[in-house]
Amino acid sequence: MAKIIEVENLTYAYGDGSAFVHDAISDLSFSIEKGEILGIIGHTGSGKSTLVQQLNGLLKPTSGRVLFDGKDIWENPKEIRKVRFQIGLVFQYPEYQLFEETVFADIAFGPKNMGLSGDELTERVKEICSVIGIPESYFETSPFDLSGGEKRRVAIAGVMAMRPQVLILDEPIAGLDPKGRRDVVNMVAEYRKAYDATVLIISHNMEDMAMLADKLLVLNDGKLLMYDETRNVFSKPEVLREAGLNVPIVTRVFEELKAKGYDVPTDIFTVDEAVTYLSNRKAGGSRA
Amino acid sequence: MDNIIEIQNIGFEYDDGERKKTVLENLSLNIERGSFTVILGHNGSGKSTLAKLMNGLNKPNSGKVLVDGMDTADTETEIEIKRRVGMVFQNPDNQLVASIVEEDVAFGPENLGLSPEESRARVDEALKAVGMYEFRQKSPHHLSGGQKQRIAIAGVIAMKPECIVLDEPTAMLDPKGRAEILKTILKLNREHHITIVLITHFMEEAEQADRVLVLHKGAILADAAPKTVFNQVDMLKQVGLDVPQTTELLFQLRSGGADISTDVLSVEDTAETIARCFFLEEN
Numbered sequence: 001m002a003k004i005i006e007v008e009n010l011t012y013a014y015g016d017g018s019a020f021v022h023d024a025i026s027d028l029s030f031s032i033e034k035g036e037i038l039g040i041i042g043h044t045g046s047g048k049s050t051l052v053q054q055l056n057g058l059l060k061p062t063s064g065r066v067l068f069d070g071k072d073i074w075e076n077p078k079e080i081r082k083v084r085f086q087i088g089l090v091f092q093y094p095e096y097q098l099f100e101e102t103v104f105a106d107i108a109f110g111p112k113n114m115g116l117s118g119d120e121l122t123e124r125v126k127e128i129c130s131v132i133g134i135p136e137s138y139f140e141t142s143p144f145d146l147s148g149g150e151k152r153r154v155a156i157a158g159v160m161a162m163r164p165q166v167l168i169l170d171e172p173i174a175g176l177d178p179k180g181r182r183d184v185v186n187m188v189a190e191y192r193k194a195y196d197a198t199v200l201i202i203s204h205n206m207e208d209m210a211m212l213a214d215k216l217l218v219l220n221d222g223k224l225l226m227y228d229e230t231r232n233v234f235s236k237p238e239v240l241r242e243a244g245l246n247v248p249i250v251t252r253v254f255e256e257l258k259a260k261g262y263d264v265p266t267d268i269f270t271v272d273e274a275v276t277y278l279s280n281r282k283a284g285g286s287r288a
Numbered sequence: 289m290d291n292i293i294e295i296q297n298i299g300f301e302y303d304d305g306e307r308k309k310t311v312l313e314n315l316s317l318n319i320e321r322g323s324f325t326v327i328l329g330h331n332g333s334g335k336s337t338l339a340k341l342m343n344g345l346n347k348p349n350s351g352k353v354l355v356d357g358m359d360t361a362d363t364e365t366e367i368e369i370k371r372r373v374g375m376v377f378q379n380p381d382n383q384l385v386a387s388i389v390e391e392d393v394a395f396g397p398e399n400l401g402l403s404p405e406e407s408r409a410r411v412d413e414a415l416k417a418v419g420m421y422e423f424r425q426k427s428p429h430h431l432s433g434g435q436k437q438r439i440a441i442a443g444v445i446a447m448k449p450e451c452i453v454l455d456e457p458t459a460m461l462d463p464k465g466r467a468e469i470l471k472t473i474l475k476l477n478r479e480h481h482i483t484i485v486l487i488t489h490f491m492e493e494a495e496q497a498d499r500v501l502v503l504h505k506g507a508i509l510a511d512a513a514p515k516t517v518f519n520q521v522d523m524l525k526q527v528g529l530d531v532p533q534t535t536e537l538l539f540q541l542r543s544g545g546a547d548i549s550t551d552v553l554s555v556e557d558t559a560e561t562i563a564r565c566f567f568l569e570e571n
Contacts, residue, residue, distance in 0.1 A: 043462045044433035148331030149528075175378065175459045177330040177489050179528030204462045207533055244432070244464035249492060249533040249555065256559035262567050271533060275540045278566055282546070 003070075004034040004166060004198050005055060005087075010064035012050050024050040025222045027064070032166075032198060039213030039230065040202045043244030047222040048202045049092070052168045055200070056087035068166075085114050088164030092171045094155035095148070103146070103154050104139035110162040128161045131194045132187040149180030153187060160191050167191060168200040173208065181205070185212060207248045210234060210269040218243060234269050250274050292451050292483050293319040293342055293373070298351030300337055300506075311337045312506040315351075319451070324477045324484045326494040326514070329503035330528035335487045338503065339455045342485065343373035356450065371400070374444030376454040380436035383443070389431075390415065390424040393442045400447070414445040417480060418472050434465025438472055445476070451483035452476065458490060466490070491518070492532040495553040502527065515551045534558040541565075 012025040025047045032038055042048050053059040055066055057073050057080040066073050073083045088110075091097070100106040104125060111124045129136065134157055138146075143154050156172065169188065173181040185208060192199050203209055209216065209230065216233040218226040220243040226233050233240070237247045237255065247255075248269050257264045268274045300312040311334045319325055319342075329335045340346040341353050344360035355373055358365040377383060386392040390411050397407040415421040418438040428436055437457055444452055454473065458466040470493055476482045486493065494500050500517040502510040504527045510517050518524070518531045521539055531539070538550040538558065548565040552558055 044460075044465060171460075175331075175456065175489070177528050178491070178530035180331055204466075206463060241464075244462050246463040246467075250537055252555045253534060253537065253558050253562065256555055257563060257567075260559060260563060262563060271537050271540060274537050275544060278541060278546075278562065279544055282566055 002034045003031045004068070005032040006065075006067040006070075007031065007055070008065045008067070010051075010054060010066065011062050012047075012054060012059060013062040014050075016062055023062075023222055025054070028224050029064075030217065030224065030227050032200070034198055035192075035196055036214045037192065037199045037201065037212055039209040039216045040200060040219065041204070041206070041209060041216055041245055042219030042225075046219040046243075048219055049170055050222075051219065052089060052170060052200060052202065055166075055168060056089045057083045058089065085162050086164055087166040087168065088159040088162055090156050090159045090167070090169040090172060092174065094159075094172075095143075095151035098143040098151060098155055101142060102139060103134070103141050103143050106143050106154060107134075107158045107161050110158050114162055124161055124163075128157055128163075128191075132157060132160065132190050149176055149183060152176060152180065153183060156184065156187065160187075163195060164197070165195075166198045166200065168202075170202045171204070172201065173203060173205060181208065188212075206234075206246055207250075207270075210248045210251075218245070220244075231267060231269065235267055237266075290321045291318040292321040292356060293317075293485075294352075294354040295338075295341065296352045296354070298341065298348035298353060300334075300341065300346065300348050310506065312341075312348075315507060317501070317508065317511075319483060319485060321450070321483055322477075322481050323499060324473075324497045325486070325499045325501060326497040327485065327487045327501045327503060328489075328491070328494065328517075328524075328529055333503045333527075334506040335503050336455050339375070339453050339485065339487055342451075342453050343375060344369050345375065371447050372450045374447055374449040374452045376437070376440050376444055376452060376457050378456040378459045380433060380440050380460070383440040384428045384436060387427055388424075389420065389426050389428055389439055392428060392439055393424075393446050396443055396447045410446045410448070411442075414442040417445055417476065418442045419468075432465060433461045434468040437461065437465065437469055441469075441472060441476075445480075445482075449482065451485065453485040453487075455487045456489065457486075458488065458493065466493075470496075491530055492534070492553075494518075495532065502529065514553055518553060519551055538562075 007028055007030050010025055010028040011023055013021050013023050015021045040048050054061050098106050108121055108125050111121055116124055143151055172184050188199055213230045216230050225243055234247050250271055251269055254264050254266050254268045258266055268277055295317040297314055297316050301308050301310045327335050347361055353360040355369045358369055360369055384392050385395055393411045393414055394407050397410045415424055418441050420438050428439055458469050473484055477484045494514050497514055500514045501508055518535045521531050532553055534553055538548055541548050542550055546565055549561055552561050
C-alpha cells in the first residue's frame with residue numbers, strides 16, 4: 001500500500017523562545033497508509049490535537065517534516081491552503097462553529113472557499129449529503145434548529161464536502177448520546193467507502209476504537225508509545241493503563257475470567273468476537 | 289421519605305422571542321437525601337435543563353422545585369439553595385477561575401464571608417476528599433483533565449453542599465480521568481453522604497447508582513434500579529440510548545440460545561455469570 005502521510009522527527013514546542021518552552025510533541029516519526037482508518041489515543045494533554053493540527057498545516061512544526069504524497073507540506077508555504085483542502089480537519093465540538101442561516105449554506109461554505117460555485121457547488125453539497133445520509137429536506141432548515149447530534153453531523157459534512165483525501169476528526173463523538181455516536185461512526189465509514197479516503201480519528205472511547213480502527217497510534221506525554229494494528233495495541237493492557245487508557249469493557253470481562261483461573265483468550269475486543277468465541281467453545285465443550 | 293429535592297409538576301420552556309419550545313412538561317420527581325441517581329437521555333431530551341432546575345439556575349414556568357423545602361422561585365433563599373446544591377459541568381477548563389489550585393477551591397468559601405481559618409480548613413478538607421491535596425500549590429493548567437475536574441468538584445465541596453449535580457462531567461476525559469471521577473463521586477456519596485445526581489452518556493457509569501432515570505422528550509420514561517432499567521434493551525435503543533457492553537454481551541449470548549442471566553452489570557459479575565454458564569461443566 002502507498003504511504004499517504006509520512007511524519008519525520010516531528011517536534012512541536014509551545015512557548016518557543018520563552019522561559020516556559022515545553023515540547024507538546026517530541027520527535028515523532030511514523031507513516032500512514034492510504035485508505036486505512038487510524039485511531040489516535042492518548043491521555044488528555046498527550047499531544048493528540050497538537051499532532052493532527054500539524055498534519056494539515058494549521059500548526060507549523062518546530063522541527064521535523066510532514067510529507068503528504070511524498071511532498072513536504074511546507075515546501076511552499078503559499079500553497080499551504082491547498083493542503084488544508086486535501087487534508088480536512090474536523091475540530092472538537094465542530095457544531096459550535098456552525099454560523100450560516102441554512103444547513104445547505106453551512107455545508108456549502110467549505111467547497112465555496114475552494115472556488116466552487118453555481119450548479120457545481122449545489123451538486124457537491126447534494127452528493128455528500130446523499131453519501132452520508134443527510135436528507136435534502138434539511139437543506140433550508142436553520143442548523144440551530146437541529147438536535148445536538150444532527151448539528152454535529154452537519155458540521156462534519158461541511159468538511160467532507162471539500163472531499164479531502166485525508167479526513168481527520170478530533171474527538172468527533174465526545175458529548176454525543178449512543179445513537180449520535182453510531183450515526184457519526186457510520187457517516188465516517190460511508191465517506192471512506194465512497195471516496196477511498198484515509199481517516200484519522202482521535203477518541204477516548206476504546207469500545208468504538210476496537211470496532212472502527214485498523215491501527216492505533218498511542219501518544220503518551222507527546223511521545224509515540226505504540227503504533228500498531230488495533231488488536232496488537234489492545235493486547236497490551238498494562239502499557240495502556242500506565243498511559244491513562246484502558247482496553248474495551250468486553251476485554252476486561254475476559255481478563256477477569258482469566259484471573260479467576262479459566263483458560264480463555266484475552267484478545268477479545270468486541271462484543272461480536274466474545275459471542276462467537278463463547279458460542280464455539282460451548283459447542284465444542286458439549287461434544288467433548 | 290426524606291427528600292433533598294422535590295420537583296412538583298413542573299413545566300419548562302425556552303422562549304427565544306420568536307418561538308417557544310417546550311422542554312419539560314408535567315414532570316414530577318423527588319431526589320432522596322443521600323442517594324445516588326443517574327439521569328440518562330439522548331441529546332436534547334431535557335437532562336441539562338432539568339439539572340439546572342435543581343438549584344435554581346433555571347426556574348420552572350409552572351410547578352415548583354423545592355430544595356430542602358425552600359422554593360427555588362423565592363429570591364430570598366437563592367444563595368442558601370445554591371450552597372446546598374452544587375453544580376459541576378462538562379468542561380473543566382470553563383469552571384476554574386484562579387491560577388493556583390487552592391485559590392480556586394477557596395473562591396466559593398471566601399465569597400460566603402467565612403473567616404480565613406474556616407476557609408483554609410474547608411479548602412484542605414475538600415482537596416483531601418477528591419484526592420488532590422498534594423496538588424494544592426500547583427497551577428490548574430498543569431493538571432490532566434480528570435484532575436482539573438476533581439478540582440472543580442472540590443470547589444463545590446468546599447461549600448459543604450447537601451447535594452452535587454454533575455452534568456456530563458466525564459464527557460471530555462480520557463479513560464483514567466473518567467475512572468477517577470467515578471471513584472470520587474462514589475466516595476463522596478458513600479463516605480461523605482452527599483446526595484449525587486449524575487447526568488451521563490456513558491451507560492457503564494450508571495452501574496453503581498441506586499437509581500437510574502431515563503428522560504425522553506421532556507418526560508420520565510423509566511425510573512428504577514440500574515439492573516432493571518438496562519434489562520429494557522429495546523426501549524433504551526429506541527430512544528437513542530444503549531446498554532453497557534457487559535449487558536449487550538449477555539443479551540447477545542442469551543439470544544444465541546444460552547441459558548444465561550442478564551441482570552448483572554459490573555465486569556466482575558459478568559465474568560462470574562459467564563463462568564457459571566459456560567465453564568462450570570468443564571471443571
